[in-house]
Amino acid sequence: MTTQVEAPDHIRPWIASYPEGINWQDEIDTTPVHEQVLAACARNPSAVALDFLGGTTSFGELAKKIVAFAGALQSQYGVKKGSRVALMLPNTPFYPIAYYGVLRAGGTVVNCNPLYTVSELSHITANAGADIMVTLDLKQIYDKGEALLEAGHVKSLVVCHFPDALPLAKKVLFSLFKRKDLTNPFQSPHAGKIRAFNDLIHANATPSAVVIDSKTDIAVQQYTGGTTGLPKGALLTHANIAANMSQIDKWGCGLFYPPSKVVAVLPFFHIFAMTVCMNVPLCNGTPVIMLPRFELKALLDLLTRTKANVLPAVPTLLSAIARADTAKAEQLASLEVAISGGAALPDEVRNAFAKKSKALLAEGYGLTEASPVVCCAALRVPSKPMSIGMPLPGTDIRFVDVDTQREVGIGENGELQVKGPQVMSGYHEDREASAGAFHDGWLRTGDVGHIDEDGYVFLVDRIKDLIICSGFNVYPRTIEEALMTHEAVEETNVIGVKDEYRGEAPVAFVKLKEGKSVSETELKHFLAEKLNKIETPKEIVFKDALPKTLIGKLSKKELREEYAQRKAGKA
Template sequence: MATMIDTAAPLRPWIASYPEGIRWDTHIDTRPVHEQVLAACAKNPSATALDFLGHTTSFGDLAKKITAFAGALQRQFGVKKGSRVAIMLPNTPFYPIAYYGVLRAGGIVVNCNPLYTVHELAHITSNAGADVMITLDLAQIYEKAEKLVQAGHIKSVVLCHFPDALPLLKKVLYSVAKRKDLTRLGASPIRDRVTKFEDMIARHDTPDAVVIDAKKDIAVQQYTGGTTGIPKGALLTHANISANMSQINAWGDGLFLPRSTVVAVLPFFHIFAMTVCMNVPLSNGTRVVMLPRFELKALLNLLARTKANVLPAVPTLLNAIARAENVTPEQLASLEVCISGGAALPDEVRAAFAKKSKALLAEGYGLTEASPVVCCAALRKPSKPMSIGLPLPGTDIRFVGVDSGKLVGIGEDGELQVKGPQVMPGYFDNDEATAEAFTDGWLRTGDVGHMDEDGYVFLVDRIKDLIICSGFNVYPRIIEEALMTHDAVEETNVIGVPDAYRGEAPVAYVKLRDGETVTEDALKHFLADRLNKIEMPKQIIFKDALPKTLIGKLSKKELRTEYAQTRAKK
C-alpha cells in the first residue's frame, strides 16, 4: 500500500534546496514493517542480517525465528491483535526477533529501557497493560523483571539466554568465566512464570494470519517525557513507523541499501535506533552490526572487522571519538556517513570529529511522537553549518510565536510544529496530553527555532529550557555553544535558576578535558566577547562528570535538582 502526499497549499521553501533526484511528494510506503522485513528475508535469505560481536544471523534464519516466535506468542501466551508485549532487552539478536515477532503476532511493542528503575518500569508496564515481558537472563536485568512479576505489574516472562547470542568460543568462555553474571533460574521465586526464548523458537509454531489496518492499528507504544514528568505512551501506528522509514529511504538516496553496513551502538529500545539502526536497514536487506553498549575500543574493533560505513550516533558518542587521543583517522576510514541525532550537535564537536574522520556528518532532528525523524541534513553532500537540515519528504513544518501563537516569518524564532504521515495520533489513555500536544492538527515539538530563506531549519533551544532574565529570553544552547569554543571545555550544560533580582539566571556546569585547568573568572572573561551581559552565567560550576540520559544525552533534570538541594542547604 502506498500513500500519495497532498502537495497543495503550504509554502515549502525547502523543496528548492533538496538534493537532486529527491522529491518532496514521493510515494510513502505504509506496509507494516514486519511485512517489509520478512519480504527482505525472502528476497536474499543467505545474506547476513545481524552481526553481534561476530555471531551472525542470516536473513533466512531471522525470518524463521520471527515466524516461530510469533506463533509461540499466539499459542502459548494468547497474544492477538492489540495485545501489549513489553521488551526489555539491550542490543542483541534477540531484540529484532522479539520486536518483529510481536508485530507479526498482532501485538503492540512496549519498549522498556533495561537501565530504568523498577519504579519506572512498573509505571510503563502497568500503564500499558502488558502481561508479558521479554528480557535477558543477565542477573542485573532479570531481577527487575522478577520484581515486576512479584508486584503484579506483569504476569509472565520470556527469558533469552545471553550466551546464545555470542559466537561459539565466546559463548563457552562466557559461560565459564561470567557464570555469576547470569541468573540462577532454578532459585528464582517466579520460575513457574518464566518461559525460555529458545524453547519457544524450537516449537516451530506457525502463526495465524493477522489483518493489519496500517493507518489505525498501533505497532509501538513508546514511552516518552520521563525527564520532565510521568512518561506518556506515544501511540505509533504501523503506517507512522513505515512512513518514516520510507521518508528516510528517500532522503538517503540509496545509503541504506545492501552495499552499506549500519552500526547499531545506540539502543534499539530508543526510537532513533529502532527506526534508523534497525527498521530501515533490515527492511532493505542491509546488514546491521550491533554492540550491546558504547565502548570506544569495542566500536573501533567492530569498524576494523566489519568495515561498516554508516554510524547513527548521539553527540556525546561523537565527542568521545573526537576527543580520544588514541583514535586515528585510519581506524575510522570505513565510515562514509555519520548521522547525529537525539540532541543538538555542538559546532565544536563537529569540527573536532572532522579532524578524525572524513565521513559526512549530518545532523538530524526528530521526536518520539514523529516516529521519530522530522528534519535531516543531506546525506550525500554537506549542508549549512549549525542547521538540522531540511524537512523530510512528505513532512510539513511551521514556526509559531511562543508568546503570540501566530505564524512567524522567515528568520524569526518560534515553536517548531510538524505535520506528516509519521506523526502519532496521540498518547495512550491520555486525552489531556494529546490535546496539549497538537494545535489545529499540528504537532507541537516544544523546540524553538527558525527557517531561513532556503528552507534550512535552525533550532535555538527547548521552550521548557528557556530562561527568562529580566524579561529577556535567554537560550541555554547559545551559552553552551560559546563555552564549547574554549579549548579546555569538553562538555557543558546550562540551566536556569531562581534569581532575586532578575527572576531567573543562567548557571553553567562544565566538565573540563583531561589535564586541563581553567578558573571560573577566566572562563567568564573568555565569554565576555561572545555573550551579552544577560546571557553571562551567574555561576560556572566545574564537575568531573555531567549527568546524562540513558542514551547519552546531557540531562538538565539532575542538575536542577542538585542546584536546588545545594541552595536549600545555604
C-alpha cells in the same frame, strides 16, 4: 501500501533546496514493518542480517525465528491485535526477533530501557497493560523483570539466554569466566510463569494470519517525557513507523541498501535506533552490526573488522571518538556517513570529529511522537553548518509565535510544529496530554528555532529550557556553544535558576578536559567577548562529570535538582 503526499498548500522553501533525486511529494510506503522485513528475508535468505560480536544471523534464519516466535506468542500466550508485549533487552539478536515477532502476532511492542529503575518500569508496564515481558538472563537485567513479575505488573516472563547470542568461542569464554553474571530463572519461586525464549522458538508454531489496519493499529507504544513527570505512551501506528522508514529511505538516496553496513551501538529500545539502526536497514536487506553498549575500543574494533560505513550516533559518542587519542584515522576510514541525533550537535564536536574522520557528518532532528525523524541534513552532500537540515519528504513544518500561536516569517524564531504521516495518533489513555500535544492539527515540538530563505531549519533551544532574564529571552544553547569554544571545556550544560534581581539567571555546569584547568573568573572573561551581559552565566560550577540520560544526552533535570538542594542547604 502507499500514501500520496498532498499537494503544497503553503510556502515550503525547502523543496527548491532538496538534493537532486529527492521529491517532497513522493508516495510514502506504509506497509507494516514486519511484512517488509519478512519480504527482505525472502529476497536474500543467505545474506547476513545481524552481526553480534562476530556471530552472524542470516536473513533466512531471522525470518524463521520471527515467524516461530509469533506463533508461540499466539498459541501459548493468546497474543492478538491490541496485546501489549514489553521488551526489556539490550542490543542482541534477540531484540529484532522479538520485536518483529510481536508485530507479526498482531501485538504492540512496549519498549523498556533495561537501565530504568523498577519503579519506572512498573509505571510503564502497568500503564501499558503489558502482561508479557521479554528479557535476558543477565542478572542485572533479569532481577528487574522478576521484581515486576513478583509485584504483578507483568504476568509472564520470556527469558533469553545471553550466551546463545554469542559466537562459539566467546560463548565458551563467557561460560568459563562470566557465569556469575547470569542467573537461573528456573530456580525462581515464580518459575511457573517463566519460559525460555529458545524453547518458544524451537516449538516452531505457525502463526495465524492477522489483518493489520496500518492507519489505526498500534505497532509501538513508546514511552517518553519522563523529565517532566511520569512517562507518557506515544501511540505509533504501523503507518507511522513505516512512513518514517520510507521517508528516511528516500532521503538516504540508496545509503541504507547493500553493500552498506549500519552500526547499531545506540540501543534499539530508543526510537532513533529502532528506526534508523534496525528497521530501515533490515527492511532493505542491509546488515546491522550490533554492540550491546558503547565502549570506544569495542566500537573501533568493530569498524576495523566489519568496515561498516554508516554510524548513527549521539553527540556524546561522536565527542568521545573525536577526543580519543586511541581513535586513529585508519580505524574510521570505512565510515562514509555519521548521523547525529538525540540532542543538539555542538559546533566544537562537529569540527573535532572532522579532524578524525572524512565521513560526512549529518545532523538530524526528531522526537518520539514523530516516529521519530522530522528533519535531517543531506546524507550525500554537505548542508549548511549548524542546521538540522530540511524536513523529510512528506513532512510539513511551521514556526509559530510561542504566545499568539501565529505563524512567524522566514528567519523569525518560534515554536517548531510538525505535520506528516509519521506523527503519532496521541498518548495512551491521556486525553489531556494528547490534546496539549497538538495545536490546530499540528504536533507541538516544544523546540524553538527558525527556517531560512533556503528552507534550512535551525533550532536555538527548548521552550521549557528558555531563561527569561529581565524580560529578555536567553537560550542555554547559545551559552553552551560559546563555552564549548574554550580549549579547556569538554562538556557543558546550562540551566536557568531563580534570581531576585533578574527573575531568572543562567548557571553553567562545566566538565574540563583531562589535564586542563581554568578558573570561573577566566571563563567569564573569555565569555565577555562572545555573550552579552544578560547571557553571561551568574555562576559557573565545575564538575568531574555531567549527568546524562540513558542514551548519552546531557540532562538538565538532575542539575536543576542538585542546584536547588545546594541552595536549600545554604539557606
